[in-house]
Amino acid sequence: MKRSITFLFFILSSLIINAQEIISPNGKIKVILNLSDKNAVVNTLSFKALYKIENKFVEVLPDSKLGINRADEQFTDNLNFVSASKPVSIHDKYKMVCGKRQLCENSGTEKTFSFQNSNQQPMNIVFRVYNDGVAFRYVFPNHLDSQVAIINEATTYVLPYKTSCWMQPFNLAYEDFYPLGKTGLDIDKYQEWGFPALYKVNDQPVWGLISEANITANNCAAKLSNLKNTNQYQVTYPSARDNFQQTGVKTTLPWNSQWHTLIIGKLSDIVGSTLISDVSDPSQLKDTEWIKPGAVSWIYWANNHGSKDYKKVVEYVDLAVEMNWPYVLIDWEWDVMSNGGNITDAVNYAKSKGIKPLMWYNSGTIWLDPTPNDRLLTAEKRAKEFSWLNKIGVYGIKVDFFAGDQQDMMNYYIDILKDAAKYHLLVNFHGATVPRGWSRTYPNLMTTEAVYGAEWYNNNEVLTDKAAAHNTTLPFTRNVIGSMDYTPVTFSDSQHPHITSYAHELALSVVFESGFQHFADKPSAYESLPPEPKDFLKHVPVAWDDTRLIDGYPGEKVIIARKKGDKWYIAGINGKNVPQTLLVKFDFIDKGNYSCQLIKDGKDGKSFSSEIIKVKKGDTLKIECLPGGGFVGSINK
Template sequence: MKKLQHLSLLLFLYTSISLAQNSKFVIQSPDGEINLEVNVGEQITWSVSKNNQQVIMPSVVSLALENGEILGRKPKVVNTEEEEVSNSIDAINYKKDVVKDHYNQLKLNFEDDFALILRAYDSGVAYRFFTSKNGEVTVTSEEANFNFSGDYMSYFPYANDPAHDVYQISFENLYEHIPLSEIKKDTVGFAPVLVELPGGIKAAITEADLESYPGMFLKAGESKNSLKGDFAPYPLEEVQGGHNGLQSYVTKRAEYLAKTSGTRNFPWRIVIISEEDKELLNNDMVYKLASPSRIKDVSWIKPGKVAWDWWNDWNISGVDFPAGINTQTYKYYIDFAADNGIENILLDEGWAPKGEILNTIPEIDLEEIISYAGSKGVGVWLWSGYLPLAQQMDKALEVYSQMGVKGLKVDFMNRDDQAMVDFYYELSEKAARHKLMLDFHGAYKPTGLQRTYPNVVNFEGVRGLENVKWSNTDFPLYDTRIPFIRMLAGPMDYTPGAMKNANKANFRAVNSAPMSQGTRVHQLALYVLYEAPFNMLADNPTNYMDEPESTAFIASVPTVFDETIALDGKVGEFAAIARRKGNTWYVGAITNWDSRKINLDLSFLPEGEFEAIIFKDGVNAAREGTDYKREVKHISADDQLEIRMAPGGGWAAKIYPVK
């Protein structure tokens, strides 16, 4: 790994006299625009400003241990360490091949064997606790406060509120656009949460490097202008239940959050700060703050696209065998994938008997499917519910690795307490040993695990296209929110690709023959816009073969890239991104239910002449969502293109040098 590092280390020792006084410590972002200030007195508080505008007001942080010790109450600084770091991270299976990691760091070392580490980047700030205590410690609570100077609007995704456990959720809820003061006091939401400040500034709260510790929810703080962290207590008792008995429901929780090593780093608490909304479309904070890869050889990890069965209900047609969960149907999917350059197929729920993972139903000959796929150069993935896999993890990984399976889609975890976070890490490490990739569904938001274990190639934690099968959610609105909010945390398995596309008036939720809201080109653009190293084609092969132009474009879009540029966007209205792989560029833009015209500046292109294959909404796309126009034109970096998008529409292009 190439690292260009400049370290400037300053050590300040404070006398016992100075320690008796309140102490203030300040670090700035490398560009000097962000100030991160820490005040140490009776408590530890932190605050953040950007260009003299307050982003986070003084907010208390602490960590409480079972022995009654509170790290942050009457703390005494022993010494401080400051450093400026400028690295280049060689990213693995990411939206860019190199991530510039430039920050200023302050470490406050306290008596009682703990420290607070703070970083200031040009795009935000982060802090974390560090402890150096012997043996194991029990964390009973954490105080993570985010105070604002006004009652600002927020994008807040409430958790479900089931009677049994507020912390047991799918992490797919919609964003309520509400003032901080109107956040309900008796429930929680999950990160990232986005807050709108004056002057167009946005502040997004999330976390990174979550390991052996519960994930951070957010709830209304003590004042009407504040948010505070909330964490699922450790599960003491669980019962099997949920969908087909694949889930584990917590029936009793402990009075502590985690039992963990006494010497460790705790998760980063992050505030991402933007002046323009489009900056949120290309942010690397979570990736930078994650632990580096623990897999030495990553050459076998090959993400890509996958022909998927469940969304389209196996509804292929024009064949001489009964379609469904059977060997012949999957051979049909394999033929489709091979003919169109799709790297994988997935056997979703149903290939194994309910609640099992080491057996198949009689209609499935798994060895024959894998052998046939291998002869065609197509990989096979298997879906698994959480509980059967957790109960037989070692055996299942061994059996399916030896059989030639490429990866597992694991579903219905639906929690992020310490025990579940430990499951993610255990599975990721063991799967890597067996050279198996992972796609986490029913999953909490990414916190950088995909950097630590690059065999983890996607996460759900998003209200994906599957929901159109039963929901009238406003998807074009949601689609134009999540790239600015949820995608800040990392990749998302939204599963685009619908070939049946409807305007608002014509849309119906149909479980077995689903359609998307918005236009065909809206769906095509999502393959460029949304980060998804493992990206599914949701519709069925028959429909794709009936739409060869759309299918060829989807197949041509890579799932990982060498460069990403945020072109334009506004939260909940529209988004436009350009991504490069080699010398080919891909551009995707979408809008909400408002028709829209934007100007696309092509100055991101290098010098020379280029040809662009363009998909744009057809003249009648507002009436008939499948209406689109494909055109090919010559362009250069000096050009500007006027993009017109229909309601719920989009625009997509593949741009390559003219030979």
Template sequence: MRIIKPFAWLALLFVAQPLIAQKVSVKSPDGNIRYQLTLTNGRPVYRVSYKGNPIINNSSVGLAFKDSGNFASNLKMLKPVYKSGVEQYDLVVGKTKHVNNSYEQAIVPLAEINGLKRSINIVVRVFNDGLAFRYEFPQQKNWSAYTLTDENSEFNVAGDPQLRILSFKTYNNAHEGLYEKVPLSKLKKDALVDMPALFEFPDKVYMAITEASLRDYAGMYLGKHNGGLISKLSPLPGQTEIKVKAVIPHHTPWRVMMISDRVGALIESNIITDLNEPSKIKDVSWIKPGKTSFHWWNGDVMPDTSFMPGVNFEFNKYYIDFCARNHIQYHSVIGYGGFAWYSNNWPGYGTPGTYSDVTKPVGSLDMQKVCDYAKSKGVGIHVWVHWQALYPQLEEAFTQFEKWGIKGMMVDFLNRDDQQMVKIQEEILQHAAAHHLFIQFHGAYKPTGLSRTYPNEFTREGTYNYENNKWLPQGLPPEHDLDIAFTRLLAGPTDYHLGGFRAVAPDEFKTHFIRPMMIGTRCHMLAMYVVMESYLHMVADYPEAYEGQPGFDFVKAVPTVWDETKVINAEPGQYLTVARRHGTEWYVGTINNSQKRNLKISLDFLPKGNYRVELYQDAPDDDKNPNHLIKSIKILTDQDIIEVAIAAGGGQAIHLMQQ
């Protein structure tokens, strides 16, 4: 719910009255972040400071329309509406169970002096860990719809901070790649920067720019502009000029700047879900996050059998039985050897053909039998589908899925974030919720907090994850895991294809499509289940890779949703320690880059008391056998500090239970 101080309602009475002063200032509740909007010669310009120091210099805001010109000059400011409020709510799926964040807000009405005399509100909301603004189009007599060609939101970042970014040449992409570390001044002019983007200032101040509540609008990128940055929107398909078409009233997504002098605060932040609407799903009792098998990643591995491996009951039974034995909540029905489980004439998983029907399994698969057997074992069925096969028969498909007893699905190969695709994804979530189905988007843009509004959205890909170890010649280094944690993770959950249990030294890595190798120790992988946020983590290897192996007990135990999240140690590109609470138990994960180091993990984040502590640490010979780990059990208190030597590419995982 939103709690609004009484005086805010009185301010609403004066929204239409002209204001002589042409300046608006809003501070965070703790006073550290300040946003100021000034109307200079009819042009709106904003700036942002943190603890008195500039972080965004004067930056213009404005919009360009196809048939009615720009909304950026010749403007007057009417009386702002100020509000103090609190975002107080519970998350069904998230890094925090109960959220309680205060903010200060201003709604600044801007109106054209001449011409069409259109009006647009700039709404700014400032929290202690960041701020956000958006454009709102109120209902008005002379303007009922708009066609947007550009949103010219500038971000003239102060100084020359180090950027940690992912950039592309085209808007149509899967939002996957290796990150660049480059000073702002050296950013290429034609770079199309994905979000979140992390800015590291010399005085240890950090800012991340991203967006929240992306709905019925185009996805946003950043581009170089006059030494700073400017918003770039993904165009509607088939052309490059038009970005958004909308009926008024309407509003844009929030443009978010997460700011702190403690980089861990950005990972802990709930600002993205704060800026989204409450859940539209009234009964959430059927929403059950968990872990899932995913045999495509391991190469569809089967042991010697008396039956033909493939898209059949027996193959899926093998993985269902594994999930049941080890309390893994879901099994993925995908296909086999590159061909999907449903009827189609496509040459492969990702290459559309002329026919598909996701309501009809291939002849060798009895989906009802698979679902019934899984249910008898306490396992839910989770299926893979290509979005172009699913979307033309959305309601028919979801009706059949619910009848079979399927619990959710991975929707794959979306690879766009234009307004049309954004609306398609929300439509999928809406229809899926009506049939008690969860969604895992793959080949998809970053999350924008919609898991608050539709908590049946469990996770998104949008990351260059461990699937690339199947074909990337050098494999993914542990530095990439840290890049993801300090950038993409700031937006929300990510599907990272966790669970590879075949770690090798970097110089021994080889690409294996079947039984892929991993760079980074076994403990690094265990820690990733805590560090990486996802409400449907994969256990992606095959059964014999896990059962009887050191560390698998941690994988089985670790939850996927959390009541509380704290960052203990954090240095971008170097190391990260995240502690998360589920009920009364805590899990701690530390991941390291390719340099050995010693770290101290203080337990002072714990409530007072004694704890049974299970520690999983890199073994002394991990340079020769990175799968080797040492598990120890201790009784410690909240006053203790754990000192640990972490291998190159290593990690540590801890499970704490109060006595």
């Protein structure tokens, strides 16, 4: 009997050592860290994530490898498990200047796991299991003043064979589609992928969105690669193979990686999640009253050119006045402006009309030469330029053409944000990496492009046929992780036509979230709108107090409700090339009687139909949409 008890104790002890669990405060998400091996030496360190459905946990992420390597030490195999901390409760409540929600709140459980490699060098992995997902990062806790090189990670997300996924083939500007694919089947053409990556758990109503957050000056940004195994997506740093001179990370110790994030839940949980900003560093700015989101009139799209024509710039200032938009963006070539005035004249004209001017800059890349170029590359140049912008009365900058995700480029982004804040300048990044939580740390970052947006109507004919499905995919992918400068709401045609309906285009003002919402069409297109859609665009907010997904599926349809103050806005778009009935369930409003100003497809794609309807909580509204059609509504109590 005694031997049996001893043997049972040994088995239980092994189980305690070999697996560690972390559970979210709401009990819905669980992470199991696999430490299995003899004598607490871990040959292969891995974790898996589970989600509770009807009192049963289902696997969202199978066992997925962990580990990281420096040039001087490796922390992937034969690790000695030292200890696991007691669970720590995480509860964060903070305000955002812009985004899907002004007041953000999330709770999580944190545990730190300590290891040593074969040379007795320490490495920690910090796991947080939040109510809507998982975040983890690597930490080298020891102090070392000399520089070390972090060269790669073993971190690999394993997705089962034939998992439905929506992933963007990687390119430096993050401007591509998120096509539906099946793991193991659709990998012949592309084998490197940009964040975020959306997937659906097979045969379960559960989704996962993989990304990363809280990039600092001591990190590079990463991508996913399944070059080694078609179902295994490894976190991959910029490398010499990408033609970058700087690869990996150079740093002193202590050091921590960015947070690796996995949002988990229903599609509504994915869309509503603020996990990316939840794990990012809080802002150190004491005063943010000068940071004002807003709508912007934008000159480039309709003209396929910049702002060297003073009289054209004046037209867009007048458009901003007409449409009640607070900003005008003076795009590239303003340094060679002529035809009646120069840049100072244009800025003064905008200010005389009560419009706040923003100005474009080339980040300084040598492979693209639109001017002005090379005015921001050093702290001294930024100080000179930003001081001048303050003097003439400019409120923000758009910086374009960044050259990759390597560490020195992350430093450049951060330096621009910090220096711009000193001069109370708002920032928009174009030709840039996807958001990774900087909007919380540096709230003067209003938006980032990193999307295959309306600008592509100028470049080739592909978007014409793909726009409707693409637009219904972005709310579940790119726009989840941060503000997205798609430059929407175009009714006329630029170089290539659009076949989405006018109501679809109008709906993008609500479906897409961006702290600067650049309305891209020409002045005549907005000025000639019927009264109802025109008035809607005059007053639609760009920063929100709440965001709810009402219904949707990537590439097929999306219905989103957003709240500002005591007013709700709803918008839906049809991603299919056939008519579709969209159902709006009014479960998101409080009890009481409401009126809804509804603007939807007219008889054809180039007309609107408007009506005022009465709604109350619990009602369901059926809205018929044309192929590639849509609707918007504003709801008042």
